[in-house]
Amino acid sequence: MWRRRLGALLLRSPPSSSSTAASSCQHRRRHLLPSEEPLAVNRLARLFTSQAGSDGGNSQKPFIAFVLGGPGSGKGTQCTKIASDFGFAHLSAGDLLRHEIASGSEKGELILDTIKEGRIVPSEITVELIRKAMETSNANKVLIDGFPRCEENRIAFERIVGREPDVVVFFDCPEDEMVKRLLGRNQGRVDDNIETIKKRLKVFESLNIPVIDYYSSRGKVRKINATGTADEIFDAVHKLFSSLRNLHSAGSDEDTIFQGIPGVCLAIICYLFFLKPVLTLCRLNLLCSNCIYTLCLHEIIPRETHITL
Numbered sequence: 001m002w003r004r005r006l007g008a009l010l011l012r013s014p015p016s017s018s019s020t021a022a023s024s025c026q027h028r029r030r031h032l033l034p035s036e037e038p039l040a041v042n043r044l045a046r047l048f049t050s051q052a053g054s055d056g057g058n059s060q061k062p063f064i065a066f067v068l069g070g071p072g073s074g075k076g077t078q079c080t081k082i083a084s085d086f087g088f089a090h091l092s093a094g095d096l097l098r099h100e101i102a103s104g105s106e107k108g109e110l111i112l113d114t115i116k117e118g119r120i121v122p123s124e125i126t127v128e129l130i131r132k133a134m135e136t137s138n139a140n141k142v143l144i145d146g147f148p149r150c151e152e153n154r155i156a157f158e159r160i161v162g163r164e165p166d167v168v169v170f171f172d173c174p175e176d177e178m179v180k181r182l183l184g185r186n187q188g189r190v191d192d193n194i195e196t197i198k199k200r201l202k203v204f205e206s207l208n209i210p211v212i213d214y215y216s217s218r219g220k221v222r223k224i225n226a227t228g229t230a231d232e233i234f235d236a237v238h239k240l241f242s243s244l245r246n247l248h249s250a251g252s253d254e255d256t257i258f259q260g261i262p263g264v265c266l267a268i269i270c271y272l273f274f275l276k277p278v279l280t281l282c283r284l285n286l287l288c289s290n291c292i293y294t295l296c297l298h299e300i301i302p303r304e305t306h307i308t309l
């Protein structure tokens with residue numbers, strides 16, 4: 001796997017088409033034409049890609065945004081807009097669970113009872129549905145809406161999917177506004193009644209807020225004020241995602257990422273050639289053992305260690 005990653009680091013990627021508490025939780029680029037490639041880059045690329053496999057698919061890990069907020073804070077509404085403007089696949093944990101009920105699966109009854117009670121479905125079930133949906137979508141940018149709802153969800157995702165999110169978007173909305181929105185939703189949901197809504201709000205406070213706090217401590221949370229009209233909120237969301245896209249051009253359809261050129265000389269050659277900054281592996285500007293270690297063991301170099309010239 002790390003070999004594929006090494007290859008991806010130096011190869012140009014082709015433009016892609018646009019594309020309350022559960023029982024368990026309660027326990028708490030720019031394209032280089034081949035002929036134009038500078039010699040040094042060519043050599044380096046060969047060095048890495050001679051070992052790299054080609055799977056012909058989306059070998060990049062997807063950019064993952066978790067979208068959190070209380071019930072009725074507008075997560076689903078905003079995710080639809082984000083997906084449409086930024087080409088994300090929108091995976092709603094609640095929708096996946098409701099589809100599972102509708103499919104007549106043997107887990108359906110347990111899921112329905114749990115949703116009616118406003119509690120959280122066992123993480124293994126939800127994470128497996130998300131994992132399958134991610135695999136099916138094969139998207140390079142994924143919004144996971146309404147997940148993780150508790151620490152158990154979060155830990156199960158990290159274990160089963162083997163990833164942390166790139167960013168966590170938190171829609172911050174006052175309770176009375178959320179209740180008003182849910183009571184007016186009119187989509188026939190079994191949990192849009194005042195009794196269940198009160199339970200969901202309690203679960204949000206007791207189980208979901210700690211997850212948001214956890215990701216805050218890791219610098220991943222971007223809080224959005226979720227009051228105002230959906231369009232007003234989306235203005236802020238749009239700004240946020242525009243800046244994320246610029247920061248991590250991962251998955252951007254227009255920009256080809258060219259990253260991972262080790263060595264300041266190569267980075268300068270690339271800069272002159274591409275007339276744009278090139279990401280380098282580390283501040284030492286050498287393909288030193290630390291970078292190799294990071295590549296091999298973690299398959300990806302943390303974005304925080306990338307620098308632009």
Ligand SMILES: Nc1ncnc2c1ncn2[C@@H]1O[C@H](COP(=O)(O)OP(=O)(O)OP(=O)(O)O)[C@@H](O)[C@H]1O
Binds near residue numbers: 094
């Ligand atoms: N900014 C807004 N102002 C008023 N109503 C809104 C706003 N955003 C969404 N709504 C409405 O509020 C209701 C709940 O919105 P939405 O389904 O997006 O919330 P959610 O956070 O996904 O809820 P849940 O967690 O229950 O799925 C919907 O009827 C939606 O049309």
Ligand SMILES: Nc1ccn([C@@H]2O[C@H](COP(=O)(O)O)[C@@H](O)[C@H]2O)c(=O)n1
Binds near residue numbers: 097116118120148
């Ligand atoms: N990670 C999750 C997400 C949702 N649920 C259950 O589904 C209900 C509805 O979810 P929405 O995101 O559509 O509001 C929610 O109240 C939970 O019962 C879950 O268990 N785990």
